[in-house]
């Protein structure tokens with residue numbers, strides 16, 4: 042059985058795969074090159090960079106596709122399922138990493154840390170320019186209360202924030218011990234000083250935040266998106282940042298990655314990281330191990346942990 046690993050994953054995962062399978066690590070392939078060689082493989086392991094399209098799936102002989110991470114929006118799961126290909130992910134290993142990155146971004150945007158660092162390093166001492174806002178006493182809106190959203194909510198309460206949340210798919214009992222007011226989307230948008238997103242990118246969440254939703258928000262709201270580009274309409278976000286409706290925004294993800302000449306990056310009140318939410322040494326080892334074990338289980342015909 043042959044496995045192709047087409048995005049960089051931790052060595053610990055590769056070692057597990059190599060203990061049972063023949064493994065090729067090729068992280069340099071163009072979509073055309075990938076399409077040419079995919080028919081030789083039984084399994085494909087990706088992170089978020091490789092786009093596993095319907096076309097790629099249809100010309101493959103894959104039995105399983107593994108995602109070293111949570112989001113499977115870069116994989117055409119429907120096309121895979123129709124062809125009888127199992128898709129597995131590694132949903133637990135990067136929860137804390139993504140949660141901690143959310144707070145890194147939230148503190149950084151509230152206190153203008155990246156702007157202040159760059160000003161200081163270029164020889165200036167601009168103490169008045171970088172007055173921030175504090176998190177304690179503010180209302181945090183958490184959109185999506187799954188694994189990451191819940192961890193964010195827990196930590197926000199301990200920082201003295203009031204937490205309101207929106208997630209139509211979870212039971213109230215699920216968040217009872219978390220000190221969250223579970224409510225509808227409009228109330229979260231209307232009452233929050235900071236809003237953070239922790240939903241997957243799906244047909245329902247694509248552009249769930251656009252011009253109309255920005256109108257409902259408080260003036261001077263802060264936005265943090267460490268989930269997926271595409272959840273927030275980037276043009277509407279740009280306009281809201283320029284008008285001052287949104288005071289500051291922290292983005293880890295973009296509709297198109299890398300974002301290249303995305304106009305959002307030209308704004309002073311936008312801070313950004315290149316999709317680093319899951320990028321801790323600890324998380325990358327766990328997700329690579331998790332996905333490798335499930336690839337082996339799938340190829341052996343055993344029950345997988347994360348279908």
Ligand code: NAD
Pocket residue numbers: 111112113132135136139184185186187188189190207208209210211239240241242243245246267268269293294316317318319320
């Ligand atoms: P999860 O599945 O545990 O939680 C997602 C939650 O979103 C669920 O509770 C679900 O009910 C809710 N949801 C789904 N559709 C919704 C909608 N229309 N409105 C409101 N809520 C909705 O997933 P998770 O582990 O918490 O991860 C969330 C997302 O974060 C992932 O899908 C991934 O895209 C993203 N992520 C990004 C990074 C990063 O590197 N930036 C790292 C990890 C995860």
Ligand code: MLT
Pocket residue numbers: 088089109110111112113135316318319320
């Ligand atoms: C995920 O969905 O797990 C994230 O995109 C993390 C990643 O793969 O970098």
